Amino acid sequence: MTLETEVQSLRQVPMFREIDPPRLKLLAFTSERVHFAPDQKFFDQGDAADAAYLILDGEAAVTIEGPGGATIRLALLGANALVGEMGILADQPRSATVTAVQATTALRIDRRVFLELLTQFPQIAIAVMRELAHRLEMTNQQLAQRRAV
Numbered sequence: 001m002t003l004e005t006e007v008q009s010l011r012q013v014p015m016f017r018e019i020d021p022p023r024l025k026l027l028a029f030t031s032e033r034v035h036f037a038p039d040q041k042f043f044d045q046g047d048a049a050d051a052a053y054l055i056l057d058g059e060a061a062v063t064i065e066g067p068g069g070a071t072i073r074l075a076l077l078g079a080n081a082l083v084g085e086m087g088i089l090a091d092q093p094r095s096a097t098v099t100a101v102q103a104t105t106a107l108r109i110d111r112r113v114f115l116e117l118l119t120q121f122p123q124i125a126i127a128v129m130r131e132l133a134h135r136l137e138m139t140n141q142q143l144a145q146r147r148a149v
Helices: 002-012 020-028 086-088 112-119 121-149
Strands: 032-036 041-043 051-059 060-065 071-077 099-101 104-110
Touching: 002 020, 002 099, 002 104, 041 121, 051 086, 051 112, 071 121, 086 112, 086 121, 104 112, 112 121
Parallel strands: none
Antiparallel strands: 032 104, 041 099, 051 104, 060 071, 060 099
16 A cells, blocks of 8 residues: 555545645554454553554444443444544543454554644544544433433
């Protein structure tokens, strides 16, 4: 895959649409395209938050360990989804496990590069905040539904 192809892939992601091509090229150059087989983990709950992942294609499940060791699926994510950013932003270990459900390709964005992106591009920081707020709202709805039962 060429650098130009990587830039084209990044341009498809709503969060990165407004970034100029030279900076997208730098992001593509400083990131690593990674491939996950079905059932292969991006990372485990409790791991150090060393990178964020942008899913380019495929699907990944976000799970946590619940009471009695039961696995609880929180979300199923597809193309253009960002995972792993919460641990970086909170400067905490991973709060969930992310596992490929099918063959999945993602862009691994190193922690330092990710934080730099947020600093240089407020629109990306706002997009990340919106996504986190949306996830929090969905979690609140799920909790409310479980309590109502």
